[in-house]
Amino acid sequence: MTRLSHILCTCLVTVFVCTALAPTLHAQVVQGRVVDEAGLAVPGVNILITGTDSGTASDTEGRYRLGLPSAGTFVLRFSSIGFHDRLETIRVGDSDELLLDVQLKERVLLGDEIVVTASRQEQAALNVPVSVSVLSADDLTRRNTVVLDDALRSVSGVTVLGNQINVRGSSGFAYNTGSRVLLMLDGMPLLTPDSDGVPLEVLPASEIEQIEVLKGPGSALYGSGALGGVINVITRKMPDKPETSIRSFAGVWDPVRHKVWRDGWQHGNEYRPFWGMTVSHATRSSAKFSWWTSLSFRRDAGYLALSGRDVFHGFAKTSWQPSSSWRLETLVGIMARQRDNFIFWESARNVLTPGRASFGDAPVEPGSSPNGAPDDFVRQISLLPVLTHFVNSTFFYEVRLRGFGTLIRPISDETGERKKLSEGTVGARYGGEVQANWIPSNRRRFVAGFSRDAITTRSSFFVTNDGDELGGQPEIAAFLHAEERLTPNLELVLGARYDHYRIDARDTEQRVSPKLSLAWTGWSGKTLRFAWGDGFRVPSFAERFTDNRDYLPIVRNLELRPERSRSLEVGFRGISKDLFPGFVSWDISVFRNTYEGFIEPRLVPAEQAFQFINLPQARIVGVESMLEWQSDTGFLHLSLGYTWLHTEETKSGEELPFRPNHQVVSTIEVQATRTIRIGLDGRWISEPGRLETDFARFVTDADMMVDTRVLDFRTSTKQGPFTFALIVNNILEYHYVDRPAILGEPRRFTIQATWKH
Amino acid sequence: MSKTCGVDDRKKVRNIRSIPAHSKRHLGPSGIERRSSPSYYGHMNRFLPKYTTPRNLLSGVASAQSLSLTLLLILFTLSGCDSGLEPPEDFGTGSIDVAVTYSGEWPPGQELNDLRFIAMRFLPADTSDFFRLNEMIISTRLATNVPSDVFRIENAPAGTYFYTGIAQQFSDNLLSWRPIGLYEDNSGVFSIGRGQEVSLDVHVDFANLPEFPPR
Secondary structure, eight states: OHHHHHHHHHHHHHHHHHHHTOOOOOSEEEEEEEEOTTSOBOTTOEEEETTSSOEEEOOTTSEEEEEESSSEEEEEEEEOTTBOOEEEEEEEOTTOEEEOOEEOOBOOOTTOOEEOTTTTSOEEGGGOSSEEEEEEHHHHHHTTOSSHHHHHTTSTTEEEETTEEEETTOOOOSTTOSOSEEEEETTEEOOOTTTOOOOGGGSOGGGEEEEEEEESOOHHHHOTTOSSEEEEEEEOOOOSSOEEEEEEEEEEEOOOSOHHHHHTSTTTTSOEEEEEEEEEEEEEOSSSEEEEEEEEEEEEOOSSTTOOEEEEEEEEEEEEEEETTEEEEEEEEEEEEEEEOOOOEEETTEEEEEOOOOOSSSOOOTTOOOTTOOEEEEEEEEEEEEEEEEEETTEEEEEEEEEEEEEEEEEOTTTOOBOOGGGSEEEEEEEEEEEEEEEEETTEEEEEEEEEEEEEEEETTBOOTTSSSEEEOOEEEEEEEEEEEEETTEEEEEEEEEEEEEETTTEEEEEEEEEEEEEEOOSTTEEEEEEEEEEEEOOOHHHHHBOBOSSSOBOOOTTOOOEEEEEEEEEEEEEESSSSSSEEEEEEEEEEEEEEEEEEEEEEGGGTEEEEEEEEEEEEEEEEEEEEEEOTTSSEEEEEEEEEEEEEETTTOOOOTTOOSEEEEEEEEEEOSSSEEEEEEEEEEOOOSOOOTHHHHHSTTTTOOOOEEEEEEEEEEEETTEEEEEEEETTTOOBOEEETTEEOOOOEEEEEEEEEO | OOOOOOOOTTOOOOOOOOOOOOOOOOOOTTOOOOOOOHHHHHHHHHHSOSSOOTTOOSTTOHHHHHHHHHHHHHHHHHHHSSOBOOOOOOOOEEEEEEEEEEESOOOOGGGOSEEEEEEESSOOOSGGGGGOGGGEEEOOOOOOSOSEEEEEEEEEESEEESEEEEEEEOSSSTTOEEEEEEOOGGGGOEEEOTTOEEEEEEEEETTSOOOSSOO
């Protein structure tokens, strides 16, 4: 605790020293008027001489007058809530009086975001008739997000167990197999071809414009996988001017609190390092062609034995617009990762060391390699071209192609060498779609399209219906989404999607997923919504075909059927400036999701192994609420989200495993000085009401769970083109279980420096 | 374990920003008007300091301050008033000396897939309970076709064991185990504490195998 106090004191002293050194003002003067894009005066704009603490603010007419300390060149920063910051370089001589008028560009504020996931086209988040949360690029940068699960943990209604994302309790825990949340990159499905898992590490965290989290079934637009929700990662747009940025970070994992744990591992008392760097550049080469590229590398020693990883990313996006009606955008990415994969601990008394599960016929042998930490080398490649043709002012269509490949090569515990690909997994997800958008009037919009996709996977872990290791899963689909403004305040949305899947050589599955929603916007800045929709998910290759006893006994289930969901939701969202000084936004929703054929892993005694099976029926009801307040001056930003869930297997009446009943996420962010921001992010997740204790039969203490209570601290300062940040995750050093038999992340310290030009 | 509510309440969150009251502003591409009424900004004037200095942090912003402090309180209360997961108490280990005697005819080799000493912390209800591997002591493979055997199991977790004996795996099926001889003294129950040594005698009569599951 002494160490923690010391850190907090150091941060605060740094803040005060920085601000106390501010120089006093002198005689040279710059003055002018600040206006918005419409030419209207913007009052209350902060005008700061960068590198100093000297500044002023514009008056009610937008006029300002600022004394400068001496003759010379200065950079002025104009900042105001609701507008993008603007930098202006000025040069003044002795006793000069300079005139400088400035126009500020508006920026999006709370609840004002534009989202695309809810309808496959842009619309204001406030008015969408379903629940959508948005994380901006700023949110990611402020938290030093290098893997997206860090950011998603701060979203109300979303929990992350390992890298398995759980929206409103839809997913439990199945080692990232068969995600019920569809991950998309720029609108393209990006689940792994082998397990339908969420490959969070493949995403370019530094090149993200925003992340949209659609809560509730999205199958009517996106098909299988969107049973519980959709996460759409949108990469940044092309800049008008060249931009180069270098972002680097370094830090350490703090040794865990308990000596018993530290003593169980030879490196348990050490600070374990991690570091990384991202270099990106974006430019407009000509009026028709622009591009950005980004390279990043990250090395992490890991806070657990055998949990280190090296990750390399390369991403590039090009945009070619030969005329005003045609545009071709192509996103290409590659990820290479070598990692130790800590799967479960030895016991709750030795959490830092991977354990070895015993199955009676394979007792622990002294000196044997732990099977709780298999290593692998993974390459993932993605290619996503999109051609857009604007036919006229009311109609345009897009042709999208997608390819996503995965290569996994296990690494030998004995030699450290990569094994042959035949002992690993090769998978590809590829396809394309055509989407037409027609907006015949401002009361009516249509989106329609069709798609063709396929998955091909070969894995030494799978035994398919044909008895071989190769499987394919072609799919065709057609979808329609229609919006009609029935009255000036009432909007009706109807949609449906037809999917036809061929599963392996034997089975086909067909589904029609309808949806209906209503949005009432009768009050200014407020939307009352109702949404009903169906979702479905076909079992992944891994769920149907995994047949392996290397780590846990798992047998395939060829009879596994798709699972279906039906969701009902009523919600109320709004923005107000009248309830409290500043801007308040809120969103509250009540939802009820029923599932049929819910796919969950269970120990099946007759099979003497785990197997994915269909549960007859399950139900999840809940309430989700979010309140956000941003002071008018921008000095304070608070947010608080609470989610309550009740889950039930209808037949047995038992709760669904690994679903927490309560979740609270909160943020406080203070503009401590003109250049320094301080933030605290907290999340509290109750211990799941029920654990799947079958796992604990094999893995010692795997049924131990506690509440998750994590508080992260961050502070950052901006000095010219540089931004420096100090981030302390889990500052109170609270120990929790990240997923069964894995200790959650202990305290870690990160220093981040970004140069942007 | 000491509690660690790590908040120094002398450290106050403060604000240095001060913006003169202002009148009208257009915000947001969605067309939501955010014009501020005079009464609204009059309200704000009461809260905002007139001049900005680095040390003039959040002073006067009573509502904002109380709100943020309330939220801070919630954050810290939820976050850190205990240390979370802790190592469970170590009950230690002891050692078990086992003496096994065999009588009757040994089964053929193809039915002797494996042979082990097993002690369970529970009374098994059916073969699926053989999966409760973390609640058992399982020896290494025992010798077969011998009249008797003596062995020692070190590092046996302390605790009480309710069902103990010699188990035979009669095929390569993971669940094809059956007990062939039980520890029967003291109704088959024994306890072992930290550092203790326990001696158990087990007799196997191949002509008279015990019932399973036990009654």
